[in-house]
Amino acid sequence: MNKEPASVSAYDTAYPRIAMTVDCIIFSFDGNELKVLLLHEPDRPNDQWSLTGKFASDEEELDDVACRVLQQHTGIESAWVEQLRTFIHPRPAGKVLTVAYCALINSKDQQLQLSGSLLQWHSVRELQFTEFGHKDLVSYCYKWLQKRIQEHPLGFNLLPEKFSLREMQNLYEAVLETRLDRRNFRKKFFAMDLLVDTGEYENDVPHRPGKLYTFNFRKYEECKPNGTGITFL
Missing domain, CATH: 3.90.79.10 (Nucleoside Triphosphate Pyrophosphohydrolase)
Known part of the structure; x- marks a missing residue:
């Protein structure tokens, strides 16, 4: 049974x-x-x-x-x-x-x-x-x-939608707890062609206002399926 x-x-x-x-x-x-x-x-x-x-x-x-x-x-x-x-x-x-x-x-x-x-x-x-x-x-x-943060653009979720290069580098230095060479850091990001110049500048800052950029998430997503891979640092 x-x-x-x-x-x-x-x-x-x-x-x-x-x-x-x-x-x-x-x-x-x-x-x-x-x-x-x-x-x-x-x-x-x-x-x-x-x-x-x-x-x-x-x-x-x-x-x-x-x-x-x-x-x-x-x-x-x-x-x-x-x-x-x-x-x-x-x-x-x-x-x-x-x-x-x-x-x-x-x-x-x-x-x-x-x-x-x-x-x-x-x-x-x-x-x-x-x-x-x-x-x-x-x-x-x-x-x-x-x-x-060195492999994926998730760090931009911690930044304002429009950010300066100074803010971007400060973020990476704070997370990684290290000083990054200013020239090389910016050169690598510009080489990836994922930063979009908004044509705007910082306001109410104690230093020379820097340009404001946004990150092109759509272009980043389009690059991934092609197997190109992106190394941020």
Whole structure:
């Protein structure tokens, strides 16, 4: 006699359930430093902060949770967001799966609506954490960004839509933590023919106004299928 297949609920109870969180490493660039958005819990010491995130239910899509975390804490509904890696963190109450998402936002053009005074931007070089494994998450994401920004134009998501060559170089130097030769850096980017001169100049700057450019994402996407490849640095 054939047995009836076990119900889904019976199948589920045969395995331990593990809590899952979605944590967002939200980066921005202030013109000089790369920063990450951190949350301060009221019951924690003043120098202890954590990443923004929330627990995910079985019914929720992880990408939707990440976008909701971003919107809830910054007011931004559309931004560059990518899932990077899943971490396992042991806690007193049991293991927790943490899915790390990286978000890059342009804080100059976009009007951020930070949800309360408990959220602040911190330099990636000076961070304090209390939540389990949050320092590891930021470290992994930062190293990933340092590598990826040399292969892909995702760094332009941190710049205003119209940017100067000075702003562009400052961004790369801040992310890579190195000084770049001004002449060679600009020469490489102009050789790729992906920068579009807008004919406009910077306003309200303490130095000689520089030309403003935009990045030609459409041309970049057209180049990729041809196998030409683009190395930014």
